Amino acid sequence: MTVVDTILVPVKRVVDANVRVRVKPDGSGMALDGVKMSINPFDEIALEEALRIRERGETAEVVVASIGPAVCTQQLRAGLAMGADRAILVETELDLEPLTVARTLKALVGRENSELVILGKQAIDGDNNQTGQMLAALWGRPQACFSSELSFSNGIATAMREVDAGIEVIEVELPAVVTTDLRLNEPRYTKLPDILKAKKKPLETLTLGELDVEPQAQFRVLGFETPPERPSGEKVRDVAELVLALRQKGVL
């Protein structure tokens, strides 16, 4: 039985998780020229979960959305190839702060009449861990953050949340925002025919203005630095030497 008509899955284009990024020598930003870009891994988990919900017949439609420059269509096409039904790009050259991203998503939720938004708990570039919570606040709806299991019954979502003390179980009334943790699922691999099929799926482009979102930058970025490196230490040959070294460092 359908639980919601449309699930909105926001995806962020980020540096691939396997790339070791560095600060530019002048400290003005990160050196990102030519590096591999991907869907934020937590958002990929969000999309996988939405697709599984659709495969269970609990939603009619999965919409992926991204906010950023035109090149984000690469990640949206990847999302369509994974199985999303259609895609929306909110095109902007601005590097938006999470609050503006949340305002944009709120506008998209209204436009699409979505009753469930699933997104990553954080993006692996800015590591902010804010957008889902902010969207839920602006929307006046529940949030189930850091979820590792999700099920539905009678208009209520039950989420297992990965918290510091273990697993917290909460129930939230729909509509709601869910953010994903690593162990929610393992995203599927995309097959070549799906990539070809994805080219024919609808991809719509909007502007912030069309969504009545006024971008705001509250923070002033003063610079980027490389953190001090830990000097590499000594190798010991056996356990006896290890115990001796631990004593010498005063930790035994």
Next chain:
Amino acid sequence: MARVLIVAEHDGRTLNSSTARCVSCAASFEASAIDIAVLAADGAAVAAQAAALEGVTGVIRVDHPANEFPLAAVAAPQICALAADYTHVFGPSTTFGKDLMPRIAALLGVGQVSDIMHAESAWRFQRPIYAGNAILTVETPDDRPVVATVRTASYQAAESTGSAPISERAVEAEIPTHTRYVELRSDSGGGRPDLQTASRVVSGGRGVGSMENFEIIERLADALGAAVGASRAAVDAGYAGNDLQVGQTGKIIAPDLYIAVGISGAIQHLTGIKDAGVIVAINKDEDAPLFEVADIGLVADLFTAVPELIEALGEQAGGNS
């Protein structure tokens, strides 16, 4: 002058030390007021612990049945109702604070500074990005509240030598009913120290090989009086619970001694331990990246080396007694 409101993290009985670390962050820029808000069903015990933290100027108790469990949607509007008297609203960068603080920020219509690791002033902060591969310095505007989470591994806990006044406030916000707490499932511990505050931590990784084998990590931890941790790979494989995961998306820790067993050392793991005092790596793969940052490295089969180490520690303990 900065007036800081800190949202207390607690379990209904005990104040989490993450709160005392937030106090140290606020004290580092000489805030003129550092108040702690305790939301609970009955906050008497927790408020008393908060009031004892050195540097705290006041504790606000908000008792309400809805505050029995820490739900972000329930707490956020109540904190916003208190926020008008403050320039800053802080919470710890634990799952509690990460869940709650952005909801507060959005209700207040402001952005959030996540994971403060250093405050150059009350309005200028440093925070890690890209799994700790870079440190960002940001300045926040001084005409609106600063909402932030504090990276707990970057600050010592404030001492419990103070005695601030405690006041009680009624709930001044509408409390939503759309979110319900069901239960907390926790299987870890076994009487061991808390991973986030332990002075010694022993972690196991994929190299441990199975859930049964993970017992060797626990035995070493017990021999050292240490907490147990795990890499993401070990948690994903089901060797250990999610609450033991150390790293970018797990817990960020700063023990005096960190022993990593069978952990290769992905960048996401290293970002969780870079503030540790002494890092020890035991791994049979001599090219494991963890050796690059370890203070002491032992290239060895963990199933030989760890029992030997447990035995050696036992002898040492026997010799000392």
